[in-house]
Amino acid sequence: xxxxxxxxxxxxxxxxxxxxxxxxxxxxxxxxxxxxxxxxxxxxxxxxxxxxxxxxxxxxxxxxxxxxxxxxxxxxxxxxxxxxxxxxxxxxxxxxxxxxxxxxxxxxxxxxxxxxxxxxxxxxxxxxxxxxxxxxxxxxxxxxxxxxxxxxxxxxxxxxxxxxxxxxxxxxxxxxxxxxxxxxxxxxxxxxxxxxxxxxxxxxxxxxxxxxxxxxxxxxxxxxxxxxxxxxxxxxxxxxxxxxxxxxxxxxxxxxxxxxxxxxxxxxxxxxxxxxxxxxxxxxxxxxxxxxxxxxxxxxxxxxxxxxxxxxxxxxxxxx
Numbered sequence: 001x002x003x004x005x006x007x008x009x010x011x012x013x014x015x016x017x018x019x020x021x022x023x024x025x026x027x028x029x030x031x032x033x034x035x036x037x038x039x040x041x042x043x044x045x046x047x048x049x050x051x052x053x054x055x056x057x058x059x060x061x062x063x064x065x066x067x068x069x070x071x072x073x074x075x076x077x078x079x080x081x082x083x084x085x086x087x088x089x090x091x092x093x094x095x096x097x098x099x100x101x102x103x104x105x106x107x108x109x110x111x112x113x114x115x116x117x118x119x120x121x122x123x124x125x126x127x128x129x130x131x132x133x134x135x136x137x138x139x140x141x142x143x144x145x146x147x148x149x150x151x152x153x154x155x156x157x158x159x160x161x162x163x164x165x166x167x168x169x170x171x172x173x174x175x176x177x178x179x180x181x182x183x184x185x186x187x188x189x190x191x192x193x194x195x196x197x198x199x200x201x202x203x204x205x206x207x208x209x210x211x212x213x214x215x216x217x218x219x220x221x222x223x224x225x226x227x228x229x230x231x232x233x234x235x236x237x238x239x240x241x242x243x244x245x246x247x248x249x250x251x252x253x254x255x256x257x258x259x260x261x262x263x264x265x266x267x268x269x270x271x272x273x274x275x276x277x278x279x280x281x282x283x284x285x286x287x288x289x290x291x292x293x294x295x296x297x298x299x300x301x302x303x304x305x306x307x308x309x310x311x312x313x314x315x316x317x318x319x320x
Contacts, residue, residue, distance in 0.1 A: 102128040243267035273305035
């Protein structure tokens, strides 16, 4: 009796066991299939899952007609990773041109470079930059121009970015690039326009530092007049370093004490004793009133600038 029941129970379990085996078999099969499809480099396995040509053309059409469609670039990358370069390029270009997608323009340009079509690639790098003036895209376009030694077009793009950038934008550095090109080509007047535009746009500490760096570099190159102007811009925006160095260039290199005293006064207004002392020194060598000279020596002395205290005493004696 017990033996019969055991056999019956065993036979009832057989379908359940078979079901489990089949389930695990299918699970293993599907997992393997997914891995074959998704793993990079398994081109042979992917061929069985390729999108038919008519479906691809329909997808590309929808990409070009629907600017809200966000899957176009990733679909192109899937094709590119599968070695289907022409299809990928078609998707990238459609999404770039029809939907004004800068990222797709760059992807298309990179494919065109690999296909040794540099002129078309350069056009798309440039287009990506113009779309939203993102620094990464514009720098890429400029690097491509520089690599091709196409300095005129590199300058034109820098000039355009400089002329269209907004107040305080980090694109102000393109103004310096344009100015540098013009300076190297002996067009100092136009170079000054771009350098000053870059400096005048400064609104953050980093941008002010960039302006000062340009002034220092220009002084090292012997471009004292332009250097002093950049220092003056930064001085009037409360940079003591610029006030001191700009004043020294105006006095020592350019012999323009009237300009130097403006920067020295600004430093003095910022409670810098050296600035006050320099104002007194400049006034003492000009036709300024003795009272003005004495006032600035005294102000510097009151802030413990010892040289000024001594000069103030000597000046007072000379007036008696």
